[in-house]
Amino acid sequence: MTTMDDVSRPSRVAAADEAISAEELQLAARNHGIPLEALRYDVTPAGLHYLLIHYDIPELDPAAHTLAVDGAVDRPLDLDLAALRERPRVSHKVTLECAGNGRALLHPRPVSQPWLVEAVGNAEWTGTPLAPLLREAGLSPDAVDVVFTGADHGVERGVEQDYQRALPVADALRDEVLLAYEMNGAPLLPQHGAPLRLIVPGWYGMAHVKWLRGVTVTTAPFEGYQNAVAYRLRRDADDPGVPVTRIEPRALVRPPGFPDFMSRTRVLRPGACLLDGRAWSGHAPVDAVEVTVDGGASWAPAELDPPTAGEWAWRRWRYAWTPEPGRYVLGARATDASGRSQPVAQPWNRGGFANNLVQRVEVVVLPE
């Protein structure tokens, strides 16, 4: 008899020289990164922000949608969108990055959504802060975790589930955590969690639960799949690992010149070229970006634009470059105020999470 185990297989790591599988390609065709030229925009326009959707985009009626706040609280709440919109309204520009960004560049490659470097975006999210709502509900003094439940349903590595992720209660109560109903000044798009999602500035994307329908306070640690099994940094399948949480620092180069269609190699003509890009970290403000044009052999400091978009948004950097004809490999390296930086050789983990390996942009400068 057919069972769920025939449908949904355990996680695995690709063999040493195993190329991208049909299943990985299928995920790449539906999820997508930011086209790197869109690093030009301070705020990523609709449709260019990265997307990672575990199951299907659910069909929700905004007029009928409600958010239940329950569990270890004195006064459970049930709020519709109108009630949430009547509460204090706050906007934050926030850089979101998928925890699996860079996975397909690892050797060996963990088999999942095969991201290269583009799983990022920076949007303005508007909503109401979560903490006052939890306090109104009367958070138990024994609260440990706050579990966020989405309306998206699927099976993953054999476990049928609604998408659920928990935050430790201290993180859930941070001022910047939002119940967001707008992105870039418009109601959320279906693929970004319409009509309501969580925004946890500084954390990788898995924490920002989309299609949010429940907030449940627990007095014991949450043991659901996405916290206890999926998003952990593990050496191997037997390692219990540690949770994936905040975004490691990363800088990306906006590729200069123009591309070859197939290889995406960049073509430039000699002369002055202002390189630029974006840099971010979820741990602390980025305070330095360095640029390499020789694949990491040497580095030079870039100029950072002022952090006018607030502490959760990426910062633009610039670097004046005047290349001669030849081949170059560009990259950029962010360092944040906590001292974290980016590796040129990537430490490996079994899920392919929290990679921040320096990008490699192949450039050919042709003679005039």
Added chain:
Amino acid sequence: MTTMDDVSRPSRVAAADEAISAEELQLAARNHGIPLEALRYDVTPAGLHYLLIHYDIPELDPAAHTLAVDGAVDRPLDLDLAALRERPRVSHKVTLECAGNGRALLHPRPVSQPWLVEAVGNAEWTGTPLAPLLREAGLSPDAVDVVFTGADHGVERGVEQDYQRALPVADALRDEVLLAYEMNGAPLLPQHGAPLRLIVPGWYGMAHVKWLRGVTVTTAPFEGYQNAVAYRLRRDADDPGVPVTRIEPRALVRPPGFPDFMSRTRVLRPGACLLDGRAWSGHAPVDAVEVTVDGGASWAPAELDPPTAGEWAWRRWRYAWTPEPGRYVLGARATDASGRSQPVAQPWNRGGFANNLVQRVEVVVLPE
């Protein structure tokens, strides 16, 4: 010395068992299909419509952008967006499909953007008809082709170019051809051609030139790369081939039930299930859709919704299904009023264009 030939290689077909390459994955990470659950929407929301961008999304200032109409005309024109918006305003719902949709399912696989079946979308495009503008400019009686030039620049198979595509003059003068400045009631998004693009209802995506800056009437057939080299149906590299033009009929199934994250296999529980999806053709109205639940061994007619969205938009179809536990392979097959239909085994061509092979949706119905 480094030359363009080192950057940009000839087209090729993958070896018999060659898996997806790093270059194909790179294209798949930036371009994207419609997530198949989004077939539920009559009009595809922003960000869910398929995207195929040959080079980079160019950065254009709508306030400064102009369209030049020149070549074999009596009175060349230069129009800004305000002038175009003052002209008669028309909206059409149009299904766009990439000419390369289905390419990665071919054996052997032409190496390019590795589409599976999702390179489609249906949007409402608003703009002004092209024909009156060409007539105002005074089209030469010797006109043969009309060449449309985009602001996007790159190199492809060794040829540096602005993206350019021509239509035979009779096709360019069809009533339904639009200079579009809005999609789904909003100004075009950057990735869809902002501030101006061509819409050629019924034709594959390569004809709908984005970031449109020039319309040039010629008195000799246009021999540019995208017409003479790229978008042709060829048996092999030496075959001159025939042009890719209108969209072949196709139906897609909206996958029922819920997915496994990795395999995208669908899980259902036994009982009544209303299957549905969309069907379209660029040659003639779709007048029949049949459904298979056994991978094409048998077929049954689906019900078609009325074509209320006009002749260029996809039509919804429905099929009542009550499965027992077991494994199924779903698909749908559209036939249009010209008698064209879809193959179960795909004829091959070297570019991987105009495929309309029947989709295969793997479904497992589990016991209660």
